[in-house]
Amino acid sequence: MPLKITPPAGTRTIAGRTLGRGLGAVERTAKQGVRWALGHGIPRTVIIRSSRKGDLQGDLILSGPGSHTFDLVDLFEELRSRGPLYRGGFSHVATDHEVIKEVLTSNDFVTGFFAPDESGTGVLSRAAMWSATDVFAPLQPPSLLATEPPEHTRYRKLVTRVFTVRAVERLRARTEEIARELLDDLEKKAASGADVDLVSGYCGLLPITVISEVLGVPVELRERMLELGKGAALSLDIGLEWRTFREMESSLEAFDTWLRGHLEYLAEHPGDDLLSQLVALRDDGDRLSEKELRSVAGLVFAAGFETTVNLIGNGIALLHDNPEQLAVLKAQPDLWSNASDEILRLDPPVLLTGRVARRDSTIAGQPIPRGTIINTVLAAANRDPAVFTDPDTFDVTRENARDHLSFSSGRHFCLGAALARMEGEIGLRLLFERFPDLKIVGERKRHPTRILRGYSQLRARLS
Numbered sequence: 001m002p003l004k005i006t007p008p009a010g011t012r013t014i015a016g017r018t019l020g021r022g023l024g025a026v027e028r029t030a031k032q033g034v035r036w037a038l039g040h041g042i043p044r045t046v047i048i049r050s051s052r053k054g055d056l057q058g059d060l061i062l063s064g065p066g067s068h069t070f071d072l073v074d075l076f077e078e079l080r081s082r083g084p085l086y087r088g089g090f091s092h093v094a095t096d097h098e099v100i101k102e103v104l105t106s107n108d109f110v111t112g113f114f115a116p117d118e119s120g121t122g123v124l125s126r127a128a129m130w131s132a133t134d135v136f137a138p139l140q141p142p143s144l145l146a147t148e149p150p151e152h153t154r155y156r157k158l159v160t161r162v163f164t165v166r167a168v169e170r171l172r173a174r175t176e177e178i179a180r181e182l183l184d185d186l187e188k189k190a191a192s193g194a195d196v197d198l199v200s201g202y203c204g205l206l207p208i209t210v211i212s213e214v215l216g217v218p219v220e221l222r223e224r225m226l227e228l229g230k231g232a233a234l235s236l237d238i239g240l241e242w243r244t245f246r247e248m249e250s251s252l253e254a255f256d257t258w259l260r261g262h263l264e265y266l267a268e269h270p271g272d273d274l275l276s277q278l279v280a281l282r283d284d285g286d287r288l289s290e291k292e293l294r295s296v297a298g299l300v301f302a303a304g305f306e307t308t309v310n311l312i313g314n315g316i317a318l319l320h321d322n323p324e325q326l327a328v329l330k331a332q333p334d335l336w337s338n339a340s341d342e343i344l345r346l347d348p349p350v351l352l353t354g355r356v357a358r359r360d361s362t363i364a365g366q367p368i369p370r371g372t373i374i375n376t377v378l379a380a381a382n383r384d385p386a387v388f389t390d391p392d393t394f395d396v397t398r399e400n401a402r403d404h405l406s407f408s409s410g411r412h413f414c415l416g417a418a419l420a421r422m423e424g425e426i427g428l429r430l431l432f433e434r435f436p437d438l439k440i441v442g443e444r445k446r447h448p449t450r451i452l453r454g455y456s457q458l459r460a461r462l463s
């Protein structure tokens, strides 16, 4: 088993930092600088400048790290009051459920900031291509999140061949077993009367243990993977400062190095896991290149634990703060699955996503020129009063809770939605069944990420 994270042969390391094979340090830093400028420095400058002129977008995209989705509700309403499509200095912002669905399902809108320039002749596209690295990054091609048909269709078809609803259902019993083991550990820790942190002791561990088993990743690596995931999660944010950006890229690099070794190992020693099946599919006529396989596998693994932790954590806080809803679930346990969707609706782990117009188009009656970026605020769509009655109320019996857009919509609809729902439901139900009187104590801390939303610490007294 490749337990150690060692750089691949031929990679140079200086003062503990890994350098790309054959790339001079100067060129490497220059490329990193361009990547930062394109994805963070330029957008950040534009957003801050237009914020000074009253643009609401800055409050949304650069909102204080660690802020809570609930802190943004007034902003959603302010944006909504300006019409279905707000025109910001950097991009348009959609808060309307129908409009967001239209953008996400349209063929006129694609993922990736530089996608409209398909010929690759524009300055920004050329700069993006020149500075691209071979390291896995969730928002860089060939990641599923950054590709479009025909490549996207091909990758997605391969993953769904192994990641079926039936495969997820088979995991239900195992997920319950893992949750019970984690709860036993919590109970032991709490026996002395000490408070426990539910994020590091439960919400964080459940999804990574499940996805590690699914993908054949040794469970011993889970603490290290969680640490790398924490750094890599920032890669979804826009406008990172240079230092944070470099730390984030170091985490991605370390993750990528481990992933290369792990895939090589599985190719030689296939197991009974989904990742081994995916590796084997490469020889099935529809071959994925090594880079494509690394990207697909890396995304499924990272998305598998970086988001669901927030569903469970946000759910614990909501149920703790609304004991009458917990009482409803106690009386009608068959509502747990709906409760998991209501939590996803009201406090979604992913704040927003974005698309670019690849041709001139029209949305909500407004002409949208090619190249326009639209930020689709999933958390705002989930509170659209045209779709959800009393949208700010937490109601586990809500009939259309499942109509939220927290898993996106269209071609990029979350591939792990069934798994996440199942883990959310089981994780929350078993926790509150075991500790019905749990009390959150002390300060609730939040992750520093802006797009991914959730708690980094939830201390609780269990009895």
Ligand code: HEM
Residues within 6 Å of the ligand: 111, 144, 145, 146, 156, 211, 299, 300, 301, 303, 304, 305, 307, 308, 311, 348, 349, 350, 353, 354, 406, 407, 408, 409, 411, 412, 413, 414, 415, 416, 417, 419, 420, 421
């Ligand atoms: C509560 C937990 C989760 C939430 C809220 C969530 C949310 C999302 C969202 C919003 C997208 C689409 C982004 C876009 O349209 O630009 C997405 C895509 C994706 N998710 Fe999830 N996710 C969750 C759990 C998972 C899990 C457990 C897995 C893996 C097992 C996973 C794997 C993926 C993959 C592979 C994609 C890319 C799909 C594509 O582009 O075709 N997700 N997720």
